[in-house]
Amino acid sequence: MTKKIAIIGASGYTGAELIRLIASHPGMEVAALAANSKAGQSMASVFPFLRHLDLPDLVIWEQIDFARIDLCFCALPHKTSQEVISQLPAEMKIVDLSADFRLRDPADYKNWYGNDHAAVEMQQEAVYGLTEFYRDRIAGARLVAGTGCNAATGQYSLRPLIQAGVIGLDDIILDMKCAVSGAGRSLKENLLHAELSEGYNAYAVGGQHRHLGEFDQEFSALAGRPVRVQFTPHLIPANRGILSTGYVSGDAKAVHETMLRAYADEPxxxxxxxxxxxxxxxxxxxNFVHLGVTGDRIEGRAIVVAALDNLCKGSSGQAVQNANLMLGLPETQGLMAAPLFP
Known part of the structure; x- marks a missing residue:
């Protein structure tokens, strides 16, 4: 039986990407769409590229009849997301695409996001949504916290290597090039075409990026001791995509062989x-991730390069993958479409 899906925050990029993916998903149907700022409008008026689909009009989230919904995606900004999710029915299955439930320690959340968490009990309940490493817990979860897109990219590069002990833990460097859609759809001066095109720039330099909280949490748990990576993201004039270049100490061939073993069965x-x-x-x-490993001219150093689509595998595709598990559907269902090229 087709599962009925609600999307709160459907007027943003990740909301639109969820609709695009679910449109060809044989096991899901979009039954309700909410976007308080655009309530009363059709999705065709908000996103003309979805005009061919028969979709419900946007409403405020309080108007959704959740009794007929099997799973809700929440694609709202952090802080707003926890406020809304804490008011949803207690039995509702939820995949949250914001940052609100990614960090397990409320003090870490306050440190990185600047405010006290308003739903601490739910924060402890949430399962971290990096599917390939948490799928057993995700399958039985009620609330899944989608990862940050940068955090996902870096973890696909490094988790197997940290777990296998084939790299040094005190000199890891992650350099990422990030497309502009990762900043969301709201208007920002630095994202205007004239401000962004024909160049790129580093941002959140010196350990200020919030996804470092996820790196600290996940890598330290894997290693059994604190692990702090150097991470600098760069904004590039592209609509989609993240390219991460990781610099690590270790034998490059051993790094590559570890990657091959770790991901041999991952679709x-x-x-x-x-x-x-x-x-x-x-x-x-x-929804694919491509990983490459090469050696460096400096002996004992390796370079790990990862590429993914920030809106799909880094966010909405990951969310659908997790929802498949939560709903008892095949994990890959609706997600095997080939990449777009050129």
Whole structure:
């Protein structure tokens, strides 16, 4: 039986991406769409590229009849998300795409996001949504916290290596190039075409990026001791995609072999032949991750390059993958479409 889906925050990029994916999903149907700022409008007026679909009009979230909903995606900004989710029915299955339930420690949340968590009990209940590493817990969860798109990219690069002990833990560097859609749909001066095009810039330099909280939490838990990586994101004039270049100490061939073993059975993760590196062009619009490993001219150093689509595998595709598990559907259902190229 087709599962009825609600999306709160449907007028943003991740909300639209959820609709795009569910439109061809044989096990899900969009039954309700909410976006308080655009309530009363049709999705065709908000996103003309979805005009061909028969979709419900946007409403405020309080108007949704959750008794007929099997799972709700919440694609709201952090802080707003926890306020809304805490008011949803207690039995409702929820996949949250915001940052509100990613960090397990309320003090960490306050440190990185600047406010006290308003739903601490739910924060403890939430399962971290990096599917390939938490799928057993996700399958039985009521609330799943989607990862940050940068956090997901870096973890696909490094988790197997930290777990296997094949790299040093005190000199990890992550350099990421991030497309502009990762900043959301709201108007920002620095994202205007004239401000952004024909160049790119580093931001959140020196350990200010909030996704570092996820790196600290996840990598330290894997290693059994504190792990702090250096991470600098860069905003590039592209609509979709993240390319992460990781610099680590360790034998490059051992790093590559570890990646091959770790991801051998993962349907969405492709480890390239040794010495090859990926491009964001090769994963655009898809739920796939491409990983490449190469050596460096400096002996004992390796370079790990990862590419994914920030709106799909980094957010909405990951959310659908998790929802499949939560609803007892095949994990890959609705997500195997090939990337768009060129």
């Amino acid at each position: 969405f993760i492709e480890v390239l032949p040794f010495g090859e590196t990926p491009s964001t062009h090769h994963v655009r619009g898809s």
